[in-house]
Amino acid sequence: MSAAVSEAERRELEAFLFLEARLADTSRYAEWEALVTDDMSYWVPAGPVQPGADPAAGLSYINDNRARLATRIRQLQTGKRHAQTPVSRLARSLSNIEVLAATDGEYTLCATQVVYEVATQASARLQLWPGRVTYRLRRAEDGSLRMAAKTVELVTAGEPLPNLAFLL
Amino acid sequence: MTNYGDLVGGDRVHASLYADESVFADELDRIFTRGWVFVGHDSEVAEAGQWVTRRIGREPVIMTRDRDGSVHVLANRCSHRGTALCWEHRGRATSFQCNYHAWTFGLDGSLRAVPYPAGFEKDRVSLGLDRPAQVDSYRGFVFANLDGSAGPLAAHLGRGGVDMIDRLCDLSPTGTIHLAPNWIGHQVHSNWKMWPESDNDGYHLNWVHASMVSSAPDTYYQETVLGGETGNQSLAVDWGDGHVELDFRPSYRRELAWLGVTRERVASYCDALVAARGAEAANRSLWDGPPHGLIFPNLFLGELNLAIIEPTSASTMVHWHTAVQLDGVDEAFNRRILRQSEAAMGPAAFIVPDDAATAERMQLAVDGVQPGWASAADPRGWIDMSRGLGRERTEPDGRKAALISDETTNRGFWRQYRTVMSR
Known part of the structure; x- marks a missing residue:
């Protein structure tokens, strides 16, 4: 199921995702944070997710409300976050982008x-x-776009993972 | 034959113990085969047929509940051709059937059925699943000893293990706990022994966790662990038998500091605890909170988290953790514990990833150290753990204690290590 958006709007949405990806890749924390809403939620579940699952019911790798996300970024910005000092060298590839819903x-x-x-x-x-x-x-x-929620369902979720201290 | 007395001193250890594959092989034998090892909590298999998979050292096991209510720990290895019977982390079964030739085992590990039985002459009773020679539990904490030579569990736990488990379980109005629905595995390229050490090191907070301390300044570590060399009353404790603790109780300045709330916020919980245990005992628990310590060799009680230290090779390990959930409290209370756990533990949390980076840096530095260097004419590769040795004191209850930043905990772990590795 995908939503009908104009070609121009699709390009705008994709450009936003690519910008968000590049800022995360390059650890530009303040600029990345400027892209998110005041009620942003950032969720990286620690196992396969059933539809409608409640993130609060179990333990996640990351289950940030906006306040905790702010703490995460503040910690990265101290320069003493050893798990990201120096920052990881990162490059991400985004593909298969679909617009699932578009309303208001x-x-x-x-x-x-x-x-x-x-x-x-x-x-x-x-x-x-x-x-x-x-x-x-x-x-x-x-009229500009902001990110209100990002959920990353890792293929490896549930298996032992190494440090995940960068912005996924 | 490595002489471990030559590699572990009272105030130093030789770095080859973190790197050498023959040392690791000896540890699998002397610590993880001949000793008691934590396996899981019996609430994880609350109902008959529920099972979870674990490792005792490198031995894969299934912990399951039988129909009569008893908990079994079984080798996760078909007795026919050696195939793993369970390949997920948890599940539910009425029996365990191997997918290779359909040998079927009961929840107690006995062989129940073999296809084409006419070609089969052996006694089935001899072909049940391998199992640890000893399995025992204390307040739901299930331990196993593979070879049966470790003596009774009570002697292994000693006063320290019992005291810490009691303090944790006694926080529940029913005196019982269960665990969060999942464990999270944190893969670290370090030797496993760096985790009994760093999980119970009261000296490193100011440096390893400087970023957490400055970005989340309202945590209770401010008053219990930080504050300069003599700035707080917390204790580094050696209970004996390898069980060690960072005892925060003397420096809590208010009740429930460990939960980050006031009594009013969790009034129904406090009332239930008082009703169950009387005001005096309940109020003491509300001040003291949960323990922060190690039950030798692989169970870390990290306040309201449990962690299992799983060795995978001389230079790799997995730090598994889950959150403790109290029975007899409302859901909001337990969810608060889950959120605290996510902040502290696991690959993306605010605390443990910095320990993991530090452990990996330590592994980089010790990987090439040879055991023979320890006693060479020009010795190399010794690392120090003497901090606070001169001011360690023995408490009236027999515990050794020193300042929170002293290495009493590390020395306690390594003394037990030397004892069991020399047997």
Whole structure:
């Protein structure tokens, strides 16, 4: 099921996702945070998710409301977050972008994402983070897009994972 | 034959113990085969047929509940051709059937059915699943000893293990706990022994966790662990038998500091605890909170988290954790614990990833250290753990204690290590 949006609007939505991806890849925390709404939720479940599952019912890798997301970014910005000092070298590939719903300036999109990470903080191993991403985007008063929710369902969720201290 | 007395001193250890594959093989034998090892909590298999998979050292096991209510720990390995019977983390079964030749085992591990039985002459009783020689539990915490030589569980737990488990379970109005629905595995390229150490190290907070301390300044670690060398009253404790604790109780300045709430916010919980245990005992629990300590060798009681330290090779391990949930409290209370756990534990939390980065840096530095260097004419590779040795004191109850930043906990772990590795 996908929603009908104009070609121009689709390009605008995709451009937003690519910008968000690039800012995350390059650890531009303040600019990334400027893209999110005041009620942003950021969820990385720790196992396969059943439709309608309540994120609060179990333990997640990340289950951030806006306040906790702010703490996460503040911690990264201290320069003393050893798990990201120096920051990981990151490159992510986004594909299979679909617009699932579009109503009243709010959009639900999904994509497939693979993040390539070299964890330069210690082991310098190449780590892969494949997953499916669901976004909820919303227009601000000035018409620009903001991200209100991002859920990353890792293919590897539920198996032991290495440090995940960058913005997924 | 490695002489472990030569590699573990009272105030230092040799770094080859974190790197050498033959040391790791000895540990699988002397610690994880001949000793008691934590397996799981019996609430994880509350109903008959529920099962979870674990490892005892590298031995894969299934913990399950039988129809008579008893908890079994069974090798997760078909006795016919050696196939794993369960390949997910948890599930439910009426029996365990191997997918290779359909041998079927009961919940107690006995062999129940073999296809084409005419070609089969052996006694089926001898072909049940391998199982630990000893399985026992204390307040729902299930431990196993593979080879049966470890003596009774009560002797292994000693006063320290019992005291810490009691303090945790006694926070519940019913005296019982269960666990969050899932465990999270954190894969670290470090030797497993760095985790009994860092989980119970009261010296590193100011540096390893500086970013957490400055970005989330309202945590109770401010008053229990930080504050300079003599700035708080918390204790680094060696209970003996390898069980160690960072005892925050002396420095809590108010009740429920460990939960980050006032009494009014959780009034129904406090009332239930008082009703169950009387005001004096309940109020003491509300001040003291849960323990922060290690039950040797692989169970970390991290306040309201449990962690299992799973060795996977000399230089890799998995730090599994879940959250404790109290029986007899409302759902909002337990969800508060889940959210606290997500902030502290696991690959993306605010605390443990910085320990993981540190452990991996330590592994990078010790990977090439050779056991033979320890006693060479020009010795190399020794690392120090002498901090606070001169000011350690023995408490009236027999515990060794020193300042929270002293390495009493590390010395307690390593003394037990030397004892069991020398047997």
